[in-house]
Amino acid sequence: MSLGLEPTAGPLPGDQSGFERPPATSTWRHRHLLDVDVLSWADIDLALRTTDAMREVLARPIAKVPALRGMNVTILFYEASTRTRVSFEVAAKNLSADVVNIAAASSSVSKGESLVDTVRTVEALGAKVLVMRHGTSGAPYLAAERFGGHVINGGDGWHAHPTQALLDLYTLRERFGGDGSAGRFLRGRKVVILGDVLHSRVARSNIWTLAAAGADLWLCGPATLLRGFEAWARRGVHGAAEGSRLTVTSDVGAALRDADVVMALRIQRERMAGGLLPSLREYASRYGLTAARLATARPDVIVMHPGPMNEGVEIAPDVAAGPHSVITDQVTNGVAVRMALLYLLAGVDGAGR
Amino acid sequence: MTGRSIMTADEIRRAVVRISHELVEKQAGPNGLVLVGIQRRGVPLARRLADAIEEHEGVRLPVGALDITFYRDDLSLVAAQPVVKGTDLPFDLNGATVVLVDDVLYTGRTIRAAMDALVDFGRPQAIRLAVLVDRGHRELPIRADHVGKNVPTSREEVVRVHLAETDGVDDVAIDRRVEAAVVEAAR
Numbered sequence: 013m014s015l016g017l018e019p020t021a022g023p024l025p026g027d028q029s030g031f032e033r034p035p036a037t038s039t040w041r042h043r044h045l046l047d048v049d050v051l052s053w054a055d056i057d058l059a060l061r062t063t064d065a066m067r068e069v070l071a072r073p074i075a076k077v078p079a080l081r082g083m084n085v086t087i088l089f090y091e092a093s094t095r096t097r098v099s100f101e102v103a104a105k106n107l108s109a110d111v112v113n114i115a116a117a118s119s120s121v122s123k124g125e126s127l128v129d130t131v132r133t134v135e136a137l138g139a140k141v142l143v144m145r146h147g148t149s150g151a152p153y154l155a156a157e158r159f160g161g162h163v164i165n166g167g168d169g170w171h172a173h174p175t176q177a178l179l180d181l182y183t184l185r186e187r188f189g190g191d192g193s194a195g196r197f198l199r200g201r202k203v204v205i206l207g208d209v210l211h212s213r214v215a216r217s218n219i220w221t222l223a224a225a226g227a228d229l230w231l232c233g234p235a236t237l238l239r240g241f242e243a244w245a246r247r248g249v250h251g252a253a254e255g256s257r258l259t260v261t262s263d264v265g266a267a268l269r270d271a272d273v274v275m276a277l278r279i280q281r282e283r284m285a286g287g288l289l290p291s292l293r294e295y296a297s298r299y300g301l302t303a304a305r306l307a308t309a310r311p312d313v314i315v316m317h318p319g320p321m322n323e324g325v326e327i328a329p330d331v332a333a334g335p336h337s338v339i340t341d342q343v344t345n346g347v348a349v350r351m352a353l354l355y356l357l358a359g360v361d362g363a364g365r
Numbered sequence: 366m367t368g369r370s371i372m373t374a375d376e377i378r379r380a381v382v383r384i385s386h387e388l389v390e391k392q393a394g395p396n397g398l399v400l401v402g403i404q405r406r407g408v409p410l411a412r413r414l415a416d417a418i419e420e421h422e423g424v425r426l427p428v429g430a431l432d433i434t435f436y437r438d439d440l441s442l443v444a445a446q447p448v449v450k451g452t453d454l455p456f457d458l459n460g461a462t463v464v465l466v467d468d469v470l471y472t473g474r475t476i477r478a479a480m481d482a483l484v485d486f487g488r489p490q491a492i493r494l495a496v497l498v499d500r501g502h503r504e505l506p507i508r509a510d511h512v513g514k515n516v517p518t519s520r521e522e523v524v525r526v527h528l529a530e531t532d533g534v535d536d537v538a539i540d541r542r543v544e545a546a547v548v549e550a551a552r
Contacts, residue, residue, distance in 0.1 A: 065432070065449035072452075074485045077435035107435075355435075 040356040044156045044163040047172035048220045049250070056181070056224060057194045062352035063182050063345070064192070069106065070348055079355050080109040086139035088130065089166065090116040090146045095319055095343055096166050096175070100143045103350035112139065131155045141358050144168075149213075162357045170211050170283070176318055177217035179349040181225060183342050184273060187314055196226035196253040203227040204267045206301060207277035207326045210237040211284070214318045215277060219244075223252035230259045232267035233277075233299060236288040264299055271309040275316040276301045276327045292325050302328045306336065314338050368525065371516055372537035377497065377528075380513030381410070384495050385417035387511050388464060395424045397490065399461045403479050404432040404450040406468040409530035410497060414466060429454040431465075436478035458487030464511075468526040470496040473507035498537055500524050 040058060042050065051059075069077055085104040089097050097113070104111045114134070116122070121130060127146070134142060140161040144152050149169030156163040167173040189197045203222055209215045209231050222229050231241050238260055245258040252258075261267055268274065279295060289295050306313060315327075315336045323329045332339060372380070389395050395418055402411030408430045415426045432452045465479055480492060495511035500518040514537075518524060521542045527534050 062449055065434075065451055068452055069435070072486065076485070078481070079435040 042357070044152075044165075045174050045353055045357060046152050046156060046163065046165045048174045048177050048217050049172075051220075051224075052251075053194075053196070053224050053253075056178070056221060059178055059349070059352055059356065060182055060185055062356055063178075063348045066106075066348040066351040066355075067345075069351070070344075076106050076108060078108045079359055080104065080107040083109045083140050083358060084112060084138045085109040085141040085143065085354065085358075086112040086114065086134045086137075087143045087166075088114045088116070088134065089144070090121065090151075091167065093145060093166070095346065096145065099343070099346040100164075100166060100175075100350050103347050103354055104141075106347070106351055107354055109141070109354070112137070127151060127154060128158055131158050135160055141354065164353065164357065167213055169213065170216065171213050172217045173213040173318075174217050175346070175350055175353060176214050177221045178353070179342060179346045180214075180218055180275070180316060180318070181221045182345050182349050183316065183338055184225070184314075186341070186345075187338075188272075196224070196256075198222060199226035199253065199255055201227055201272040202230065202270060203273040203275070204230045204232055204271045205275045205277065206232045206264070206267065207299065208237050208279045208284075209233050209241060209277065210239055210288070211280040212277050218275070219249060219258070220251065223249040223256045223258065226253035226256050227273075228257050228259075230261065230267045230271070232261055232264055234289065234295070235262050238262065264305065265308065268305055268309050271313055273314050273316065274301060274306065274309060275318075276321075277318070278320065279322055279326050292322075296325045300324075300326055300328060301331050303331055303334070306331055312336075316342060318342070368538040368540035370536055370538050371524075372498070372514055374535035377513070377535050377537065380497060381413045382417050384511045384513060385414050386421070388414065388493075388495065389418060389422055391493075391510070392462060395422045395426060397460070397462050398464060399427045399429065399456055399458070400464050400466055401429045401431050401454065401479075401483070403465060403467040403475060404430055404452075406526055406528055406531055407431075407466045409528050410468060410495075411464075411466040412530075414464075414495070427456040429456065431479055431482055433475060433478040433482050436481045437474070452482070454486055458483065458489050460488075460490050462491045462493065463489040464493045464495055466495050468497050468528075469524050470494070470499045470507075470509050470512075471502055471524075473503045473505035476507050477505050497526060498524055 069075055087097060087100055101111050101113065142155060142159055142161060143164045143166050144155055145166040146152065146168050149171035152163055152165040152168050165172055165174055185197055188201060205215050205218065231238060242260045245260045249258055279292065313336055315331055317327055317332065317339050321327055321332055323332055388398060392398055400411040400415055402408035411428050415428045419425045430453045432450045434449045463483060465476065467475065476494060483489065483492065493510045496509045497513040499509055499512045499515050502520060516524065518539065523540045523542055525540060526537050529535050
């Protein structure tokens, strides 16, 4: 990808000319990234623009810049993960950071070390950025209270997965962003989140960013997997753009009709308590994203999935690999988005050259 | 707020034309030259140099843009992360004579960062440096090959270059630091 030659920043402070191009960008003020609910639209826009720059870095012959040279980025995952962990690791390495990987299963955590102790230990070992995934909602907030550097939430329980929400939004901006201005580019677009919304931190974080971008947002799945979301829809989403709506339904036909975007969610068998679903087979036949169901959406609909997929359950294999799918783009964009967030959070500390 | 003017629009134009001749003369013709502007005011200056060379040599030189944000050694000294403006080098640097173009040469740290960034893209035959204003106070052993104007300054002063493409007008002014500190932080 090649960026335009025109500078995209807004006017410099003190610039009296009044002659300027696209919108002013804000500066980043957050020390941690625990969820997207505290980000303003200006913050989100800055993250997306910085991701543009990282995409350009990724296209270079040597896709590596020294922005975080010598900085210790520790990746502490208490839950299984391939793409998120590797994506953070590649992102940190592309910025020349030193990466330390800790899988909780093979660390002192298995000997009974507490989260707070582990955080203290990795800090004493030199970590400046802590990327953390934990099965308990809120765990990264506890870590952020004790940790002297920056905490990035790589997914906590059912609660939040902010980098996934931002990479999803970036992927949508590539399609709907038009001129790359700071406008709410999902205004008037019907975006459907389909499947196991109840257990999904991806859905919970995406609701904030998609509503902020102006989407006509639909949550669809069996009623047992939508519990609590109707109340959220009635209350409204804080920070939503004008014109954005949130609709909760179990009617998959109504949800998919004329959809611009369908985001299928994984059925999280490991979190599933008894009785929520009769069987995976019944779920697949009633809510699985098949080519036939997708045919009722707009002809240029795009299909997303945060991965890992249960093909044949929430999404049919021919849809996942079909022409509407941007699932591999999501993975590629994940690296660029995480580079941007690492840089925005820790770039100022990183200047050890 | 505008400070003391040290270059007018005409003087900027003449300096650009003179440097364009110097570049071609030093290379014995325009072949093998590429111009790389440092974001952000180096980019329009590089384009102006290419325009001037096209005028008198009839050859359009390739022009690129270089953002050196990720290579800066003083990130921790600025208040907030500089906004990344993007790099675009749509040509092969290997074997080319690259002319780096920037508006003001001061400590030399920007140029060091620019050279670091450039060599990640390839191995140029040579790197030259053209600046509109050299204000002194170097902290690194770097000098410009082509200078529009040498301006003696004190460290308490800030040199502000305005170009029509980015600021609506062409001029260069010197300000006292007090009011300009914000601008410096945003660079």
